[in-house]
Amino acid sequence: MITSFNPFSLSIVFVSILSFLNLTTPATGANDLFHFCANSTFSANSLYQTGINSLLSSLSSNATRNLEFYNTTTNRNTSNPVYGLYLCRGDVTSEVCRGCVAEATKDLTTRCSREKIAVIWYGECMLRYSNESIFSTVIVRPRVALLNTQNITNQDQLNKLVNTSMTSLARKASDVPIGVKKFRTEEVNISAFQTLYNLVQCTPDLSSTDCNLCLQTAIIRLPICCGGKQGARVLLPSCNVRYELYRFYNTTEAPSPSPGLQSLPPPPSVSGQEGKSKLSTATVVAIVAPIFIVVVLFIVGCCFLTRRGKKNNNVAEEADAANDITTVESLQFDFVTIESATNKFSEDNKLGEGGFGQVYKGTFPNRQEIAVKRLSKSSGQGAEQFKNEVVVVAQLQHRNLARLLGFCLEGEEKILVYEFVPNKSLDYILYDPKKKGLLDWSRRYKIIDGIARGIQYLHQDSRLRIIHRDLKASNILLDADMNPKISDFGMARIFGVDQTQGNTSRIVGTYGYMSPEYAMHGEFSVKSDVYSFGVLVLEIISGKKNSDFYESEGAEDLLSYAWIHWRDGRPLELLDPILGDSFSRDEVMRCIHMGLLCVQEDPAERPTVETIVLTLNSGSVTLPSPQQPAFFLKTDTYMPRKGLESDQSTRQSIPLSVNEASITELHPR
Numbered sequence: 180m181i182t183s184f185n186p187f188s189l190s191i192v193f194v195s196i197l198s199f200l201n202l203t204t205p206a207t208g209a210n211d212l213f214h215f216c217a218n219s220t221f222s223a224n225s226l227y228q229t230g231i232n233s234l235l236s237s238l239s240s241n242a243t244r245n246l247e248f249y250n251t252t253t254n255r256n257t258s259n260p261v262y263g264l265y266l267c268r269g270d271v272t273s274e275v276c277r278g279c280v281a282e283a284t285k286d287l288t289t290r291c292s293r294e295k296i297a298v299i300w301y302g303e304c305m306l307r308y309s310n311e312s313i314f315s316t317v318i319v320r321p322r323v324a325l326l327n328t329q330n331i332t333n334q335d336q337l338n339k340l341v342n343t344s345m346t347s348l349a350r351k352a353s354d355v356p357i358g359v360k361k362f363r364t365e366e367v368n369i370s371a372f373q374t375l376y377n378l379v380q381c382t383p384d385l386s387s388t389d390c391n392l393c394l395q396t397a398i399i400r401l402p403i404c405c406g407g408k409q410g411a412r413v414l415l416p417s418c419n420v421r422y423e424l425y426r427f428y429n430t431t432e433a434p435s436p437s438p439g440l441q442s443l444p445p446p447p448s449v450s451g452q453e454g455k456s457k458l459s460t461a462t463v464v465a466i467v468a469p470i471f472i473v474v475v476l477f478i479v480g481c482c483f484l485t486r487r488g489k490k491n492n493n494v495a496e497e498a499d500a501a502n503d504i505t506t507v508e509s510l511q512f513d514f515v516t517i518e519s520a521t522n523k524f525s526e527d528n529k530l531g532e533g534g535f536g537q538v539y540k541g542t543f544p545n546r547q548e549i550a551v552k553r554l555s556k557s558s559g560q561g562a563e564q565f566k567n568e569v570v571v572v573a574q575l576q577h578r579n580l581a582r583l584l585g586f587c588l589e590g591e592e593k594i595l596v597y598e599f600v601p602n603k604s605l606d607y608i609l610y611d612p613k614k615k616g617l618l619d620w621s622r623r624y625k626i627i628d629g630i631a632r633g634i635q636y637l638h639q640d641s642r643l644r645i646i647h648r649d650l651k652a653s654n655i656l657l658d659a660d661m662n663p664k665i666s667d668f669g670m671a672r673i674f675g676v677d678q679t680q681g682n683t684s685r686i687v688g689t690y691g692y693m694s695p696e697y698a699m700h701g702e703f704s705v706k707s708d709v710y711s712f713g714v715l716v717l718e719i720i721s722g723k724k725n726s727d728f729y730e731s732e733g734a735e736d737l738l739s740y741a742w743i744h745w746r747d748g749r750p751l752e753l754l755d756p757i758l759g760d761s762f763s764r765d766e767v768m769r770c771i772h773m774g775l776l777c778v779q780e781d782p783a784e785r786p787t788v789e790t791i792v793l794t795l796n797s798g799s800v801t802l803p804s805p806q807q808p809a810f811f812l813k814t815d816t817y818m819p820r821k822g823l824e825s826d827q828s829t830r831q832s833i834p835l836s837v838n839e840a841s842i843t844e845l846h847p848r
């Protein structure tokens with residue numbers, strides 16, 4: 180969000196008023212609240228793919244039978260079974276349920292197109308599948324917390340009330356046999372003016388004990404993620420809980436409140452008259468005032484959504500609003516915590532130094548390992564702005580992106596906390612004569628594919644269009660299984676760099692990876708990232724660094740070297756000798772061909788990242804022939820041979836220019 184007013188509170192107020200007037204539209208076409216894809220990818224047209232396709236179609240066709248829960252298995256009796264289920268919120272109409280499931284099946288095919296395990300949550304339904312049986316089993320990971328950023332005045336009282344009322348509601352919801360709907364809502368008076376609305380739900384295939392266990396796991400998270408907030412939800416694969424200060428569910432099917440809670444005294448028979456008239460006065464005010472506000476907000480809301488240029492400008496989409504409400508508080512760490520995790524930023528814990536500041540390894544008391552980036556103090560960004568941008572960047576989650584876990588802001592200190600990625604960065608392994616042997620061809624191919632997927636997410640799939648602007652081997656981190664994770668995306672936002680689009684006088688990439696139009700004219704686009712990707716591909720194939728290329732065979736740089744080999748019909752000689760004979764000729768040829776196309780001088784001749792991902796995953800894409808690539812490196816003025824900063828490798832770095840190296844650009848969509 181880069182708007183100056185606070186859209187979070189606005190959208191939530193908006194939604195709450197709309198739902199008060201019962202104008203909430205069904206969330207068909209809504210964006211998902213959150214989705215999660217995991218585990219090793221399968222290949223296109225494989226048996227697993229067929230299984231997922233028929234699973235999704237069976238789930239969505241069964242949703243038309245007015246079932247709110249359905250589980251099924253495809254590829255039974257094969258080595259690749261697929262288990263899947265959906266669950267609709269207990270109060271929604273079958274029409275809403277059907278629409279939501281249809282949306283989920285559609286979204287999953289694009290959002291988790293190659294992962295074996297997937298979960299997607301919407302306001303009205305949840306759908307997931309896996310290669311391992313997920314039926315009658317409590318699964319509490321991954322979990323997602325969403326909150327309304329508005330504080331409530333009496334925080335302690337609300338926290339206690341949420342805890343006690345939710346705990347008792349969970350018990351009631353789970354206290355039914357296996358196979359029976361496990362859904363409850365309840366209203367609890369906070370004061371004469373405020374009411375707390377609670378909702379809990381498990382998948383009905385759980386036993387009563389398991390359901391209660393799952394709900395308790397979720398309820399414990401509420402004060403941790405969202406204590407004192409006006410609304411929050413915790414979503415787990417097997418269950419979810421939510422509370423708000425407005426009615427966000429349809430009451431028709433909600434069970435009558437139990438007398439177990441002090442909250443609902445029976446309507447007083449004597450003072451009934453009085454109560455009624457008071458109520459109606461309140462109702463008149465409550466209806467007139469919101470109508471006025473609705474009109475105003477509708478206009479503001481429309482402008483706001485139009486500005487964002489969203490596909491679905493369905494204003495009342497709760498899912499959409501909630502999506503904007505990811506937790507500032509849950510991302511914030513105390514300075515003391517970070518200091519002790521890094522042993523007071525000790526030299527021993529130092530991993531490296533980049534253009535933005537120093538990077539340390541840290542360990543939390545629960546043994547979780549982190550990478551801590553202590554930003555140099557010159558950032559011009561104000562605290563609020565910084566926080567907002569961190570929240571936005573932290574929402575960019577993909578298996579091929581290094582995950583931003585949170586931040587710390589105290590006095591002058593600005594610190595970013597990332598997941599720790601154990602195998603340092605690609606340059607550290609690829610260019611080390613001893614270590615490079617670890618990267619056999621299939622690993623290299625997977626790394627290329629993973630980087631392409633990470634870029635695709637940044638360019639196309641995330642809610643913001645992001646141009647990385649500084650893709651290079653030292654920004655590709657490798658996890659324990661050598662899966663690549665792109666780092667340093669989103670730094671333009673966090674660091675408060677001028678976000679002018681398309682053209683900038685501030686060149687912030689790394690020489691050797693920058694496209695000619697960017698290096699010379701400051702023009703950047705998704706195609707300048709594609710260029711850097713092409714350089715990376717050729718480096719991964721050859722095991723040679725573009726910026727440290729020794730002159731050989733008349734070529735001054737890796738690109739011309741690759742081109743000469745390709746033109747002369749001996750492209751395989753480009754291959755890193757350490758690979759010996761164990762490689763797939765097809766894959767290598769495809770990568771060299773594509774790498775050369777990516778570094779074409781004319782950006783229009785470079786493929787899109789979509790084509791790249793498709794090419795890597797199916798042998799049948801026809802690519803045009805590459806022409807001679809851009810040779811701008813010939814001019815020494817454009818070749819400072821610098822820019823080796825790396826996040827989690829031990830290399831020392833030389834920033835291009837003070838405070839400007841390694842910057843990512845984000846474009847709001």
Ligand SMILES: *[C@@H]1O[C@H](CO)[C@@H](O)[C@H](O)[C@H]1NC(C)=O
Pocket residue numbers: 217218219296
């Ligand atoms: C992915 O598979 C590995 C190996 O079977 C397993 O250990 C891991 O838990 C799986 N991840 C998820 C999210 O299920």
Ligand SMILES: *[C@@H]1O[C@H](CO)[C@@H](O)[C@H](O)[C@H]1NC(C)=O
Pocket residue numbers: 237238240241244250251252
């Ligand atoms: C429901 O799912 C089953 C398999 O799980 C499938 O055979 C059936 O065609 C689906 N659709 C309907 C409408 O029942």
Ligand SMILES: *[C@@H]1O[C@H](CO)[C@@H](O)[C@H](O)[C@H]1NC(C)=O
Pocket residue numbers: 250251252314315384
């Ligand atoms: C649905 O789940 C139950 C266990 O809860 C399992 O016994 C049954 O086989 C599943 N149905 C299908 C079609 O997989």
Ligand SMILES: *[C@@H]1O[C@H](CO)[C@@H](O)[C@H](O)[C@H]1NC(C)=O
Pocket residue numbers: 255256
């Ligand atoms: C799977 O195999 C079992 C026995 O091995 C058989 O009873 C069942 O009908 C088979 N199911 C399908 C869908 O082929």
Ligand SMILES: *[C@@H]1O[C@H](CO)[C@@H](O)[C@H](O)[C@H]1NC(C)=O
Pocket residue numbers: 205270271272275303429
């Ligand atoms: C709530 O109930 C109304 C009236 O029955 C219905 O039109 C609306 O779609 C329902 N909303 C949801 C989310 O199910």
Ligand SMILES: *[C@@H]1O[C@H](CO)[C@@H](O)[C@H](O)[C@H]1NC(C)=O
Pocket residue numbers: 218219295310311
């Ligand atoms: C599911 O997939 C993961 C990752 O490929 C694999 O490790 C695991 O063994 C698979 N589980 C089953 C039951 O096949």
Ligand SMILES: *[C@@H]1O[C@H](CO)[C@@H](O)[C@H](O)[C@H]1NC(C)=O
Pocket residue numbers: 330334407
């Ligand atoms: C919300 O409450 C927390 C403490 O509980 C406080 O630090 C924060 O500043 C408050 N935020 C607003 C917007 O009032």
Ligand SMILES: *[C@@H]1O[C@H](CO)[C@@H](O)[C@H](O)[C@H]1NC(C)=O
Pocket residue numbers: 339342343346402
């Ligand atoms: C929540 O309530 C339960 C009992 O209802 C209690 O045991 C627990 O300590 C409470 N937790 C918090 C954080 O207040």
Ligand SMILES: *[C@@H]1O[C@H](CO)[C@@H](O)[C@H](O)[C@H]1NC(C)=O
Pocket residue numbers: 366367368370371441442443444
């Ligand atoms: C909440 O308070 C209102 C007014 O004070 C009262 O009419 C209503 O019955 C109460 N509801 C519950 C659930 O206690």
